[in-house]
Amino acid sequence: MAKLIVNANEVITLASEQKGPRTKQAMGEINVLTGVAVLIEGEKIAGIAPLQQLHDEFPHLIQDAEIIDACGKIVMPGLVDCHTHLVHGGTRENEFNMRLCGATYMDIMNAGGGIHSTTLHTRAASFDELYEKTYAHLNDFLKYGVTTVEAKSGYGLDWETERKQMEVAKKLHDNHPIDIVSTFMGAHAVPKEYKGNEDDYVNIIIDHMLPQVAEHKLAEFNDVFCEKGVFTPEQSRRILLAGKKLGLIPKIHADEIEPYEGAELAAEVGAISAEHLLVASDEGIKRMADASTIAVLLPGTAFFLRAPFARGRLMIDSGVPVAISTDFNPGSSPTISLPFIQNLACLNMGMTLEEVLTATTINAAYAINRGDEIGSLEAQKKADILILNVPNYKQMQYFYGMNHTHTVIKNGEVVVKEGVLV
Ligand code: NIG
Ligand code: FE
Numbered sequence: 001m002a003k004l005i006v007n008a009n010e011v012i013t014l015a016s017e018q019k020g021p022r023t024k025q026a027m028g029e030i031n032v033l034t035g036v037a038v039l040i041e042g043e044k045i046a047g048i049a050p051l052q053q054l055h056d057e058f059p060h061l062i063q064d065a066e067i068i069d070a071c072g073k074i075v076m077p078g079l080v081d082c083h084t085h086l087v088h089g090g091t092r093e094n095e096f097n098m099r100l101c102g103a104t105y106m107d108i109m110n111a112g113g114g115i116h117s118t119t120l121h122t123r124a125a126s127f128d129e130l131y132e133k134t135y136a137h138l139n140d141f142l143k144y145g146v147t148t149v150e151a152k153s154g155y156g157l158d159w160e161t162e163r164k165q166m167e168v169a170k171k172l173h174d175n176h177p178i179d180i181v182s183t184f185m186g187a188h189a190v191p192k193e194y195k196g197n198e199d200d201y202v203n204i205i206i207d208h209m210l211p212q213v214a215e216h217k218l219a220e221f222n223d224v225f226c227e228k229g230v231f232t233p234e235q236s237r238r239i240l241l242a243g244k245k246l247g248l249i250p251k252i253h254a255d256e257i258e259p260y261e262g263a264e265l266a267a268e269v270g271a272i273s274a275e276h277l278l279v280a281s282d283e284g285i286k287r288m289a290d291a292s293t294i295a296v297l298l299p300g301t302a303f304f305l306r307a308p309f310a311r312g313r314l315m316i317d318s319g320v321p322v323a324i325s326t327d328f329n330p331g332s333s334p335t336i337s338l339p340f341i342q343n344l345a346c347l348n349m350g351m352t353l354e355e356v357l358t359a360t361t362i363n364a365a366y367a368i369n370r371g372d373e374i375g376s377l378e379a380q381k382k383a384d385i386l387i388l389n390v391p392n393y394k395q396m397q398y399f400y401g402m403n404h405t406h407t408v409i410k411n412g413e414v415v416v417k418e419g420v421l422v
Pocket of ligand 2: 083084085253327329
């Protein structure tokens with residue numbers, strides 16, 4: 001049966017003639033329609049137009065469509081969280097407390113905590129334990145209006161566990177309403193066993209892990225933590241180019257803690273995105289603009305690590321397409337709240353109310369190569385649609401720190417109603 005959303009005060013479509021991720025002033029053009037209804041047929045959007053026009057164009061569909069009354073609220077595309085470390089064992093609240101007492105993120109990691117601690121928990125967890133834990137996290141994402149999540153492996157650092165993480169993500173993609181897009185990140189840290197022999201681990205990734213990821217189609221992207229004390233730009237380049245040869249699209253954790261020419265490397269290897277970029281150089285930003293590399297900014301991480309925020313305003317003005325995301329992970333950003341991340345981006349990176357919507361919908365969709373399917377409300381795109389408890393989009397960030405999600409429609413099905421999972 002078709003569905004028809006009526007009585008929306010605003011329908012924010014994010015639709016545009018321009019294909020590809022939005023840049024510069026186009027990031028602020030979100031396309032707010034009034035006086036229109038949204039018609040859904042099956043998993044897709046059939047049309048968005050004034051009711052009479054939909055009646056004329058789709059008489060049979062409209063006749064017995066289920067009516068969803070938006071009651072003067074706003075309607076927008078489902079949010080896309082394009083950078084998370086979704087599947088992992090355990091939590092790290094003790095490290096948070098250590099950081100509050102003065103330890104730094106890298107101190108903790110170099111002392112064997114941080115990513116290494118989560119690696120131990122993830123190795124020890126069974127498939128089913130990881131599945132159940134992550135399923136619960138996904139329910140929270142959905143309640144906050146997120147309908148697609150990118151998920152990185154990288155807490156195994158051995159093939160067995162990396163594979164387990166990606167297979168958990170695959171099963172969740174099949175069984176949970178949220179769509180999951182997988183990224184292999186065997187190069188998230190050098191496992192303790194390889195300290196002093198870092199290149200041996202790099203070779204294992206290149207010779208053993210990447211070919212299996214590609215052969216078994218376990219991921220679409222290949223990501224590296226290019227950071228002082230983790231992987232050098234040269235090691236990162238080798239890993240990213242080896243993956244690219246096998247059809248895995250490069251992504252890169254770049255310039256997160258110390259400047260390391262990660263943005264430059266992203267542009268050089270043709271990465272779809274460079275992520276974090278807290279301390280990216282002017283030259284790196286310029287090269288990303290020239291190469292149309294998407295900047296995936298993660299202000300929750302800067303907030304939680306009390307680090308300087310990425311220069312989002314400068315990146316947008318320089319012509320870099322910007323997306324924003326939670327970076328959901330147990331160390332540097334344990335939040336699933338993309339609306340809170342939008343708020344941080346407004347208040348700490350100089351982004352406008354319109355730009356943060358673009359950055360969490362259509363540009364985030366492009367950052368995971370899904371820009372043709374999701375991220376905007378347009379005929380023939382997926383019916384991933386939110387109804388939010390506000391009468392206009394400007395109130396979303398004005399009433400901050402709250403979850404405004406009222407209804408979530410995923411693949412044409414109502415999965416959250418009045419804020420509650422169906
Ligand atoms: O994106 N920087 C590397 N990876 C994550 C943090 C992972 C962790 O602390 O567990 C990040 O910030
Ligand atoms: Fe990350």
